[in-house]
Amino acid sequence: MLTELEIIALTLSLKVAIVASISILPVGIALAWLLAKKEFYGKSLLDGIIHLPLVLPPVVIGYVLLILFGKQGALGQWLNTYLGIDFSFSWKGAALASAVVALPLMVRSIRLSILAVDRKLEEAAMTLGASPFKVFWRITLPLIMPGVISGLVLAFARSLGEFGATITFVSNIPGETQTIPLAMFSFLETPGAEFEAMRLCLLAVAIALISLFVSEWLSRRSQQKLGLIQ
Numbered sequence: 182m183l184t185e186l187e188i189i190a191l192t193l194s195l196k197v198a199i200v201a202s203i204s205i206l207p208v209g210i211a212l213a214w215l216l217a218k219k220e221f222y223g224k225s226l227l228d229g230i231i232h233l234p235l236v237l238p239p240v241v242i243g244y245v246l247l248i249l250f251g252k253q254g255a256l257g258q259w260l261n262t263y264l265g266i267d268f269s270f271s272w273k274g275a276a277l278a279s280a281v282v283a284l285p286l287m288v289r290s291i292r293l294s295i296l297a298v299d300r301k302l303e304e305a306a307m308t309l310g311a312s313p314f315k316v317f318w319r320i321t322l323p324l325i326m327p328g329v330i331s332g333l334v335l336a337f338a339r340s341l342g343e344f345g346a347t348i349t350f351v352s353n354i355p356g357e358t359q360t361i362p363l364a365m366f367s368f369l370e371t372p373g374a375e376f377e378a379m380r381l382c383l384l385a386v387a388i389a390l391i392s393l394f395v396s397e398w399l400s401r402r403s404q405q406k407l408g409l410i411q
Contacts, residue, residue, distance in 0.1 A: 191384060191388075193275075193356070193360055194341055197343075198337050200276045202280075204280055213290075234284065235286075242346040246268075246278055246346065272358060274351035275350075284336070294324075295321065295328070297325075297328075306320050326403040330400050334392055344363065347363065353366065361384065365385075
């Protein structure tokens with residue numbers, strides 16, 4: 182049986198990961214389509230900015246988020262004053278940090294799927310009078326759905342394991358920002374709490390394996406519907 186602290190950390194981790202991965206899905210699809218389909222000035226710069234979280238230390242990302250979205254930050258102060266949105270020391274900030282570090286993985290997965298789509302199918306639909314939006318909605322999106330699912334699960338898994346950016350941006354507050362990785366960190370710093378840390382580690386591994394299994398199942402279902410596999 183899970184303890185109360187483990188249940189709280191698990192629930193918070195799932196909430197943060199789900200909100201982060203779903204909230205960046207439209208952005209991830211749009212950016213992936215833009216990078217895969219269009220040529221424009223500054224494309225390499227945009228590509229580099231999107232993938233920066235993959236190479237930057239998570240602490241740096243957390244610090245940048247703190248500067249931008251903290252209570253006295255350039256964007257955080259405006260959001261708090263005019264929209265009543267406060268990311269500081271709350272689960273919303275943890276979700277934002279997770280979304281930033283997970284976005285590159287989602288964009289990369291979806292972009293590769295878009296590049297693999299046969300352009301002749303899209304061109305044929307456009308010659309029949311379909312608008313670009315209709316071509317994307319009726320042709321491209323169904324064909325890239327396995328990649329979208331993979332990107333979504335990758336983002337979820339990355340959000341679930343986020344630590345550095347979160348603890349730098351919103352600290353380690355039990356019941357508010359203390360996800361499973363942060364709770365493990367607290368246990369590891371507590372003498373004699375190694376067993377509790379191990380339990381959380383096994384819980385995180387179990388959730389990751391379940392996520393991968395669900396991702397594989399959904400991808401195969403999508404491919405079967407498209408007739409790509411039997």
